[in-house]
Amino acid sequence: MSLQAEIKKRFSGFTLEVSLHTEEGVLGILGASGSGKSMTLKCIAGIETPDEGRIVLNGRVLFDSEKRINLPPQKRRVGYLFQNYALFPNMTVEANIAAGLTGTKQEKKEAVSRMIKRFKLDGLEKRYPSQLSGGQQQRVALARILIYEPDVIMLDEPFSALDFYLKEQMQFQVLEVMRAYRGDALLVTHSRDEVYRFCEKSIILNRGRVAMEGGTREIFQNPVNVTAARLTGCKNISRVERVDANHIRALDWGLVLETAREVTEEIRFAGIRAHQFFPAKEGPNTFSGCWADTLRQPFEWDILLKPDGAPETAEGENLLWWKIDYTQLDRTGGRKPGDTLTLGVRPEDILLLRKG
């Protein structure tokens, strides 16, 4: 079970150049919108044709620009879950699920009823897609793909059309399905939570190129460049200058920070995750700043802090985000917006980032 893809496709002002491979399991493709995630899936499915490259699925060559092989999507045996599910509006649930099947009527009927049970769609067989809820539509779309046992399933932003409550529920269901499925799967998303939950390995795309790849957990713990840091949710990123092997000067914050890791020549940026600050009085990396603003989330507060030495900029790039849990609000020591806060951050929590 493996998928190898090397894809190069030029657009005006944008070139997609991605190489990826999977060996059983779910590979996450994380990227901002317009980074080429969906285009990558479309090339693998055969909906779009790359300019150059090679796509091999379980030893079958699907596309090879040199040998001029380009199988039509019909022959690629891929399962593609579209963002809007793409259920046929003129077909019932039953007919939609059976759409990709070949075989006798009896075989189809049995396979469909198995899927209906498995995806808890009993009683909805004769409904049309527009009569279903979002979650039900997604289950039908999944059933329609899994019924013909494709060699790879590709999920294109599968949860983005669902509201928050449904999203969490569907994620459990999809996780269950993916565990039972013995093939490769690709999950395209812009949500760090989704890659973290579903994918053991991930790649991060930025403007059509792979910015970072590897184990998902590793990427989250130790992003090597700015794109990876941003997409894994790092709120605070500053340009830096190297001071010595263990110190950097963060230009946007006006701070000199001690780092646990060695600062190499190629380090251009530093990141600090918003929840890694803590109130401190003294010690390494202690600094004070003005409590500028607050964003209240349901269970946590984002406190925006302007470090005392920060240069003046218009866009608020010099503000630090500090995320604290609702239950720990007393850690601000009774201070209010406008007051001065003194915070610290551990040297090992400073992410050293390359450009890109």
Next chain:
Amino acid sequence: MKTATVSILVTFFLGVWTARMVVSARSEKFKTVVDGILTLPMVLPPTVAGFFLLMLFGVKRPLGQLFLDVFGIKIVFSWAATVIAAVVISFPLMYRAARGAFEQVDVTLIYAARTLGFSERRIFWQVIMPSAMPGVLGGAILAFARGLGEFGATAMLAGNIAGVTQTLPLAIYSHVAAGKMSKAYEYVAIIVVLSFLVVVLMNVLSRREKSGGQRRKKGRDAS
């Protein structure tokens, strides 16, 4: 009547087929040029379109000669000519409506059908046509109405021979010219009634489309 009925059948299939070809064509330039040529009969004065047809199908012209030599049929001033004129004039309406309807179909449905292994023919009949049907039918009704009322090109290509090439609008013209007003009233009444029916049919179709949507919404609320 007979002319309009036969010509709408021809126009319908020809228009749908051409629209399908043009929509699935890859080259944008090709699309633009073909689209322009196919729409031309709609914007030209019907007499000009008829003039071109006469140039094409005249006995001494290549196409006309071909028909005469191979099939022994003289097209100009025959009943077939009324059909040809009506088809050419009503075709752009049909073609444009069908093309618009096909382009409105959600492309992800087509992509999904492909990854599910549908042949292109099956995609057309089971995915594209059902979604595009209201638009295609609307175009067909308009094209029928246009074919029914066709005057200029018909007069040019088929003439106005009573019982052979005389369509309803031509008959009205002849009767009025001859001062037989009562006969003209009769034909005018027929045309008005037919045209009114066409408009009603159009409205019914578009309303059914809308209420279909509402019914579905209700179904969702109940579930």
